[in-house]
Structure formats: C-alpha cells, structure tokens
Amino acid sequence: MPLYAFTFAMRDTVCGRARADNAAASLRAAFPLRRRKMGVEGTMPLADWFRAMARNNAWSNYRLYGACAGLTQAELEAKRTSFFPTLQLTLNHILLVDLFYLDGLESGGRGLAIFANEIAHERIAELARAQADTDLRMVRFCDRLDEAALAREIELDRGDEGLTREAVHAVLAHLFVHQIHHRGQVHAMLSGTRVAPPQLDEFFLAWDEPRRAKELAALGLPPAR
Numbered sequence: 001m002p003l004y005a006f007t008f009a010m011r012d013t014v015c016g017r018a019r020a021d022n023a024a025a026s027l028r029a030a031f032p033l034r035r036r037k038m039g040v041e042g043t044m045p046l047a048d049w050f051r052a053m054a055r056n057n058a059w060s061n062y063r064l065y066g067a068c069a070g071l072t073q074a075e076l077e078a079k080r081t082s083f084f085p086t087l088q089l090t091l092n093h094i095l096l097v098d099l100f101y102l103d104g105l106e107s108g109g110r111g112l113a114i115f116a117n118e119i120a121h122e123r124i125a126e127l128a129r130a131q132a133d134t135d136l137r138m139v140r141f142c143d144r145l146d147e148a149a150l151a152r153e154i155e156l157d158r159g160d161e162g163l164t165r166e167a168v169h170a171v172l173a174h175l176f177v178h179q180i181h182h183r184g185q186v187h188a189m190l191s192g193t194r195v196a197p198p199q200l201d202e203f204f205l206a207w208d209e210p211r212r213a214k215e216l217a218a219l220g221l222p223p224a225r
Contacts, residue, residue, distance in 0.1 A: 045147070046147070046150055046169065047142070047145040047146055047147065047149075047150060050142045050145060050150075050169075050172050051139075051142045051143060051145070052203075052204060053142070053172075053176050054135075054138045054139045054141075054142040054143075055139060055204075055221055056203055056204065057135060057138065057176060057179055058132075058135035058136065058138070058139060058219060058221060059212065059215060059216060059219065060179075060180075060183060060200050061131050061132070061135055061179075061183070062132070062215060062218070062219055063198040063199070063200060063215065064183055064186060064187070064198060064200065065124070065127070065128040065131065065132075066198065067190060067195055067196065067197060067198045068087065068091070068124050068127075068128075068186070068190070068195070069124055069125070069128065070194075070195040071087065071124060071193065071195055073122075073123065073124075075087070075193055075194075075195075076088045076123075076124055080189045080192060081189075082185045082188065082189050083182075083185060084185070087186060087189050087190070088119060088122070088127075089118065089119065090182055090185055090186050090189070091124075091127050091131075091186060092118060092119050092120055092121060092127065093118070093182060094131070094178075094179060094182045094183065094186075095120065095121070095127065095130055095131050095134060096114055096115055096118070096120060097175070097178055098131075098134045098135075098138070098175065098179070099114050099134060100112070100114045100115065101156075101171055101174075101175045102134065102137055102138060102141065104154050104155065104156045104157075104166075104171065105141060105154060105168060105171060105172075106141065107154065107155075111156075111157030112157050112159055136221070139221055142172070145168070149168060150167070150168050150169040150172075151167060151168070151169065152167070152168050153165045153166065153167055153168075154166060154167075154168060154171065156171075183200060184200075187200055
C-alpha cells in the first residue's frame with residue numbers, strides 16, 4: 001500500500017465511524033502480519049500487535065531500569081549530551097508522556113496538567129516504580145482492545161491549539177515510537193557512565209526465549225490472549 005494512501009486512510013478517521021472502519025481495514029491491509037495457526041495461514045489482528053508491543057515496552061523498561069539502578073544520584077543528575085540534558089530528565093519525560101497519552105486513551109481528564117513538574121520523581125527507585133505501574137496500565141489497556149476500540153477517536157489537550165481528535169491506533173503507534181526513541185537516548189547516555197547499557201534491540205523471537213524467561217516471570221505480566 002503506498003504511503004500516501006496509508007496517510008489518507010488514517011486522516012479519514014475524523015469523518016465518522018464508517019471512515020474509521022475503512023481506516024482500520026486499510027491499516028490491516030498495509031501491515032498484513034502473517035502467522036500460521038493450526039496449519040491455516042491468517043492475518044494477525046492489529047489488537048494482538050499492540051498487546052505484544054505493550055509487553056515488549058514493559059520488558060524493555062524493566063531492563064533499562066535494572067541498569068539505571070546502578071547509578072548514583074549524582075550520575076542520574078549529571079549533565080550529558082542529549083535532547084534532555086540528564087538521565088533524570090529523560091526518564092521523567094518518558095514517564096510523563098506515557099501518562100499524558102494514557103490519560104487521553106482512558107478519558108482521565110488530566111491533560112497537560114500532567115506536565116506541571118518535569119521532574120515528577122527525583123530518585124531512580126521512585127521512577128522505576130512509577131514506570132512499572134504505568135507499563136502495566138498500558139498492558140491492561142491494550143488487552144481490552146478490539147477492532148472497534150482501535151478505530152475509536154479520543155480527545156487530546158494540545159494547549160493553545162485546543163483539543164485535537166485522534167484514533168486510538170494512531171495514538172498507540174505514536175506512543176510506542178516515542179518510548180523507543182527516548183529509551184535509545186538513555187541507552188546512549190549510559191554508555192558515558194560506569195554502568196553498562198542493557199541490550200534493548202530485541203523483540204519476542206522464539207530463538208531467544210530462554211534468555212528472557214526469568215525477566216518476564218519477574219515482571220508478572222498477564223499472558224497475551
């Protein structure tokens with residue numbers, strides 16, 4: 001499917017339920033993740049993909065915070081070269097953006113008030129707990145998704161630009177890209193410390209399942225349905 005067609009399919013979600021259904025169908029056609037089940041080839045539902053992404057996100061953050069736990073407070077707050085100048089600010093940014101979009105997805109009503117303090121948690125242990133709680137919220141939200149829920153539109157508070165409407169599938173895709181982007185920055189900054197950055201460039205491949213089994217067990221995530 002051409003990129004321009006995919007873009008217009010997503011834009012059409014603002015024009016009503018019928019077009020939202022068409023956009024969801026276009027997404028599935030654009031990304032036909034193939035799988036074999038009981039010998040029959042089928043298409044992986046998009047909701048299953050987001051459920052897998054939510055679990056991978058939680059696992060990646062678990063690894064990242066496991067490494068960051070070895071930092072001193074001074075190392076956490078030290079100025080470094082990155083978009084946000086410290087590990088503390090970057091980790092807080094990941095958390096706050098997660099909370100902002102989850103608030104919109106769940107119609108919580110907090111909006112931009114979530115960003116009132118850019119350092120919501122000063123210490124790594126507090127950050128780790130808050131991020132783990134947020135990751136579990138994300139997993140549970142994605143576990144409730146179906147085709148209709150993915151096509152649903154939500155409102156997001158954009159400050160001076162007012163309230164904007166976005167489809168759930170677009171918000172989730174944006175959020176997972178955002179998380180990966182800024183985790184990469186944390187990974188790079190860790191390279192300049194005495195703490196070795198963890199391996200984060202993995203998904204759920206059968207080949208490396210034994211290497212992640214203990215970590216996933218420690219996370220205690222509900223199994224994907």
